[in-house]
Amino acid sequence: MAAQISRRAVLAGLAMAGSRPAFASTPPSNPDVVIIGAGAAGMAAGIELKKQGVSFVIVEAADRVGGRAYTESHSFGQPVDIGCSWISGSDGNVFTGYGRRGGFTLVNHTTAGSTLFDLDGNPASDAEWAAYDRAWGAVDRALSNAGRAGKDIAASSVVPEMPYSATVQSWVGAMDYGVDFDQLSTADYWNSGSDQPSFIVKEGLGAIVATLAEGLPIVLNAPVTAIDYSGPGVRVETAQGTIAAKACLVTVSTGVLAAGSIAFTPSLPLAKQEAVQDIPMGLLLKVPLLFDGARLDIPENNWVTYRIPEDQAGRACYFVAWPCGHDYLFGNIGGRFGWELYAEGHDAVVDYALEELVRNVGSHARKHFVKGIAIDWADNPLTLGAYGAPRPGKLAALDILAEPLADKLYFAGEAMGGDYSALVNGAYNSGRKTAKALAKALP
Numbered sequence: 001m002a003a004q005i006s007r008r009a010v011l012a013g014l015a016m017a018g019s020r021p022a023f024a025s026t027p028p029s030n031p032d033v034v035i036i037g038a039g040a041a042g043m044a045a046g047i048e049l050k051k052q053g054v055s056f057v058i059v060e061a062a063d064r065v066g067g068r069a070y071t072e073s074h075s076f077g078q079p080v081d082i083g084c085s086w087i088s089g090s091d092g093n094v095f096t097g098y099g100r101r102g103g104f105t106l107v108n109h110t111t112a113g114s115t116l117f118d119l120d121g122n123p124a125s126d127a128e129w130a131a132y133d134r135a136w137g138a139v140d141r142a143l144s145n146a147g148r149a150g151k152d153i154a155a156s157s158v159v160p161e162m163p164y165s166a167t168v169q170s171w172v173g174a175m176d177y178g179v180d181f182d183q184l185s186t187a188d189y190w191n192s193g194s195d196q197p198s199f200i201v202k203e204g205l206g207a208i209v210a211t212l213a214e215g216l217p218i219v220l221n222a223p224v225t226a227i228d229y230s231g232p233g234v235r236v237e238t239a240q241g242t243i244a245a246k247a248c249l250v251t252v253s254t255g256v257l258a259a260g261s262i263a264f265t266p267s268l269p270l271a272k273q274e275a276v277q278d279i280p281m282g283l284l285l286k287v288p289l290l291f292d293g294a295r296l297d298i299p300e301n302n303w304v305t306y307r308i309p310e311d312q313a314g315r316a317c318y319f320v321a322w323p324c325g326h327d328y329l330f331g332n333i334g335g336r337f338g339w340e341l342y343a344e345g346h347d348a349v350v351d352y353a354l355e356e357l358v359r360n361v362g363s364h365a366r367k368h369f370v371k372g373i374a375i376d377w378a379d380n381p382l383t384l385g386a387y388g389a390p391r392p393g394k395l396a397a398l399d400i401l402a403e404p405l406a407d408k409l410y411f412a413g414e415a416m417g418g419d420y421s422a423l424v425n426g427a428y429n430s431g432r433k434t435a436k437a438l439a440k441a442l443p
């Protein structure tokens, strides 16, 4: 029963909120629906259920809302998006509207310039630039042609070998999809909606996502350990008590589902379990590096890329410099190399990112360096990776994952975000769409 959920948790949410929105003060004592997770998908589902007049409560394991959308300011004294930072395909992206209405500063990142270094760490010549541009075109064509032809195969099997191919593969595979090209599905690539135009947000995209919480009944610090959907309705066990409801909507990552941190009774059907395994979590390891105000001759918002040997795809740290005028660059490391490096520890990650920067921009960067952080999505038990990436040949798993069970156990979240899967707007869309279907099917 929701009555068993401690009111303290809700009040903790209110007290901690600070600049964050205040949640509704009391969850309903006998909700029709329990939503698990207060990330973009869970809160969007709440917004939809509220609109439909369905009573619900959102239970969240962490002591804050937002999940993988989170802006923190305590490390650097300025906002850092440790999860999502781009409002991709901003013209049709719901967070453009939330950002504008909320008075946030949206900075157009479509027009940002690039800084490129050659293999020796020298600024790229015109010929190098031309080779880099050619590689972007050729890699995109190869993947798109395969995807358009309906081929759900590994991107590595079609990618052209040419100068800068490994560099482009690092951006596209390891950093964008969180996986290397042998694990990137050409069909998934082809199905992805355009990420242009795009905005970054001075106050943080995570801060925009947190505004979704306003007026929603959210219980923090309430990890769900079990969901029993064997009888009439569902029983959801949390660290703060058990809630009985008619239906339940699960929005945790496929990493959390695969880890088995939530026990289902009866067990999830085999097809659903296989779908979870077929959408493993990729990793984008973000490494924000704070400097003392020096700009190291790199313009604000610039992408910073350097060429790597062609047999080293994915082994790189590329940066976005001084986003929105802040005094940090954020490094991006992803895929297999990201997992390996993270396993060596926080300091190893920061040292690697700084050394890669120094090798290219020069040792004076070291003098101006203040500190760095390696974000913990890899081993954070509430995510266990950055976002889901369907294995090549397994695109159908996305639909299987989204299928409701027994008309009362529903699934939503970034992996089920359609054209915008893996993205925060995809998570939001999936939450709203699923909640709408759930409300319609409620007895």
Ligand SMILES: Cc1cc2nc3c(=O)[nH]c(=O)nc-3n(C[C@H](O)[C@H](O)[C@H](O)COP(=O)(O)OP(=O)(O)OC[C@H]3O[C@@H](n4cnc5c(N)ncnc54)[C@H](O)[C@@H]3O)c2cc1C
Pocket (backbone or CB within 6 Å): 036, 037, 038, 039, 040, 041, 042, 059, 060, 061, 062, 065, 066, 067, 068, 069, 082, 083, 084, 085, 086, 087, 088, 222, 223, 224, 225, 251, 252, 253, 256, 261, 262, 284, 285, 286, 377, 381, 382, 383, 385, 386, 387, 412, 413, 414, 415, 422, 423, 424, 425, 427
């Ligand atoms: C490093 C990084 C960079 C990214 N960059 C971008 C970007 O630039 N643009 C973009 O659009 N997207 C980006 N994304 C993706 C985007 O952040 C996610 O797709 C989106 O935030 C996921 O939302 P969600 O609601 O599906 O999942 P989540 O945000 O993970 O929400 C699920 C919630 O469930 C909670 N939870 C987990 N287990 C339990 C449990 N047992 N009981 C209760 N609650 C539980 C979690 O704490 C979490 O709050 C990025 C993600 C990462 C990690």
